[in-house]
Amino acid sequence: LTIRREQGEAEARLGAVDALAGSVPPRFAPALTVYAGGARAVRRAMAEAQAGFLRLDWDRVAEATDLMDRGAGEIERAAAELDAAAGVAPAAGTPIPSEAGEPASPGAGGRS
Numbered sequence: 176l177t178i179r180r181e182q183g184e185a186e187a188r189l190g191a192v193d194a195l196a197g198s199v200p201p202r203f204a205p206a207l208t209v210y211a212g213g214a215r216a217v218r219r220a221m222a223e224a225q226a227g228f229l230r231l232d233w234d235r236v237a238e239a240t241d242l243m244d245r246g247a248g249e250i251e252r253a254a255a256e257l258d259a260a261a262g263v264a265p266a267a268g269t270p271i272p273s274e275a276g277e278p279a280s281p282g283a284g285g286r287s
Contacts, residue, residue: 210253
């Protein structure tokens with residue numbers, strides 16, 4: 176039940192960003208492209224994890240977890256790119272994910 180609640184919250188947040196994505200200035204388009212890929216990965220990961228849980232397929236759940244990490248890393252990168260395009264510096268001590276889409280370091284207070 177907790178996982179479903181968290182998935183619902185994640186989907187609501189992604190949906191809110193999706194609703195705003197169509198009405199932004201062109202300078203933000205590259206960051207939104209990165210975001211869109213991350214959002215697709217997160218949504219696919221949630222579906223795969225749910226399917227894995229229902230079938231007690233723990234390998235599938237593990238793969239979904241890895242996909243979720245990659246998708247979240249892309250969303251973190253998109254947030255950093257949006258900040259840069261807007262001319263906003265990241266908060267002091269905020270790690271910026273690598274260009275390869277690697278997630279921020281563990282325990283880092285990322286955006287959500």
